[in-house]
Amino acid sequence: MESAHQALRVLEVINRYSGGVNLTQIARETALPQLVLARAMEQLIRANLATPTGPDAYVAGSALLLAESANGDGRGHLHETLAWVRDAVGAAVYVARYTDGEVSITQYADGPAAPVVEEWVDFRVAAHASAVGKALLTQLDHDDRKDHLARHRLTRFTPHTLTSQQDLFHQLDDRPPNTPLLDLQEYAVGTVCAAVPITAGPKAECVALSIPVPDPSRLKQAARLLQSEAAAVLLALIVAGSTPPTARRPECIILSPTA
Incomplete structure (x- = not known):
């Protein structure tokens, strides 16, 4: 960034x-x-x-x-930025961070044409299967990754979920520079996601999107747009002062099966 x-x-x-x-x-x-x-x-x-x-x-x-300003709130600008990115990529978008050893969704922007992913399994235990989780894990050192996976086993959620720690680490470390992390129906069948690592402070953070249809072409285009707009999200986070407290929806929030 x-x-x-x-x-x-x-x-x-x-x-x-x-x-x-x-x-x-x-x-x-x-x-x-x-x-x-x-x-x-x-x-x-x-x-x-x-x-x-x-x-x-x-x-x-x-x-x-x-x-x-005295009554100003940089979070308003962050919300506007996320809404703008949502419309640009045509998908729900999220901001997540790694806090106290766990994956945490802090902000999201959805809409009628950009629904969030249903959290059918707690996102905190599904980092290995989500784009968001992968984008956060890739920013951790080897020991912190091992610690996380020791606490949260690599459970298989779909036929596409990686359950080998070695394969997961290869995926995190061997990807080309500046390419998004993907969730190709690994968290939920029928949903694909992409996430881009960003950092606005000492904590690992990322911006992500989810698409409720397994369309590789659409995901590729949306991921490319997300990559190009990640800097705008990072700027908005910086202006906001820090990542806001976790904002979770009563029924679902989007970590996206990739995010």
Whole structure:
């Protein structure tokens, strides 16, 4: 998520100049190359974290001002970002983190056309079978992974579930860099998911999506979009201050059979 951290550096500079700051000054203070700076500005403007005030001049955007106000709540911007990503990928999206040795869904955005996954098995015991769980486990060191799996056995939930620790570790460690983690009907038959590791603090976190139909082509396209928008989610988490407390639905929440 280097792009998110680059955008954050730009945002820190903009926020220091209440009257606005030009690109030349931003480039000087961040030492970012022109193309990198342009991409960072595009991210910030789209997220309403920066606003153009004239030729190559910018001030803090409405989302940042609201988050920093006395009554502001950066979580509102996070919710808006997740809703935007949900609509972009055409699927329910989630934010999860690894807290106190367990998988925890902290935020989600669903809708009539983007239903969440039914939690038919506690997500905390299904990390090996979900995209969310895999995206969190891949950020842990070997000992912490072993500890987690010692507490939660690799139970088979569907014919597609991995039950070999060695195979699971190979899947986590041998995937190409910057590729999403997948759940191909491993948690629930008929549902596929994808998750992208992100980090907004000391805890392992990820953003994920779930699709209630086993459509490889749709999953591939949605996962690619999720990967491209993960930086926006990370920025929103940073603006929110930290990942909000766990938000669980009475009946279901989405860890997605992949998430």
